[in-house]
Amino acid sequence: xxxxIGNDGPLYGTLNNPADQSDVIGVGGIDYSDHIASFSxxxxxxxxxxxxxxxxKPDVVAYGRExxxxxxxxxxxxxxxxxxxxxxxxxxxxxxxxxxxxxNRKDILNPASMKQALVEGAAKFSGPNMYExxxxxxxxxxxx
Numbered sequence: 479x480x481x482x483i484g485n486d487g488p489l490y491g492t493l494n495n496p497a498d499q500s501d502v503i504g505v506g507g508i509d510y511s512d513h514i515a516s517f518s519x520x521x522x523x524x525x526x527x528x529x530x531x532x533x534x535k536p537d538v539v540a541y542g543r544e545x546x547x548x549x550x551x552x553x554x555x556x557x558x559x560x561x562x563x564x565x566x567x568x569x570x571x572x573x574x575x576x577x578x579x580x581x582n583r584k585d586i587l588n589p590a591s592m593k594q595a596l597v598e599g600a601a602k603f604s605g606p607n608m609y610e611x612x613x614x615x616x617x618x619x620x621x622x
Contacts, residue, residue, distance in 0.1 A: 479589070480505060480568040482560035483536045484519035490609055491524040493535050498523040503571075503593050504535045505564040506612065507542025512603060514610045515543045518560055521609040536612040537593060538600050540566040567596065570618050 483504045484494035497504030507515040521535035542563030544556045571592055578587060602614035 479503065480564050480571060482564040483521075485517040485559050485561075487514075487518045487520055488516050490520040491522060492519040493521055493523060494519065498533070498535060500533060501589055501593075503567060503589075503596060504537045504612070505542075505560055505567045506536035506539040506610070507558070507560045507563040508539045508611075508615060509543040510541065512615065514539065514606050515558070515560075517558065518542065518563075518610075521612070534608050534612060538567060538596050538612050538614065538616045539563065540616050542566075567616055570596070570616055573618065 479496065479501070480503045481497040482494075483497040483506050484492060486492035486494070493504060496502045506520075507518040509515055518539070521533065523533040523535050540563040542560055543558045545558065545562045546554045547557040547562070549555050574592065574595060575583065575587060596616060597613040599617055599620040600612070600614035601617040601620065603611050
């Protein structure tokens with residue numbers, strides 16, 4: 479499952495459910511200058527505290543500021559939010575699934591392997607910390 483982490487940034491520990499779960503790919507938002515969007519929620523997950531450590535979240539980030547989308551009537555409008563960034567990651571997941579031969583999908587494809595592929599193929603930024611960017615920006619070219 480891919481889920482937006484929320485638009486409650488820039489404070490830490492503001493990510494939302496279900497993106498705070500370990501088996502969910504939590505997605506934060508960035509702008510076209512590769513800066514963490516001010517609205518993007520930040521990790522760590524807080525529901526385990528004080529009896530455990532919070533998880534690193536988001537898992538990855540994607541473009542989520544001033545993305546062109548369709549209007550309800552006609553034409554386009556500018557959209558912003560982690561709910562705009564998470565469909566980008568869901569699309570990347572679909573593309574990755576499509577390159578796995580159909581006969582092998584059940585053998586190698588599961589939520590953990592897909593999450594690992596996204597995290598390993600992400601482009602890390604030098605400035606933001608792991609609670610702002612997770613593994614970094616999803617990079618489809620690195621994944622393929």
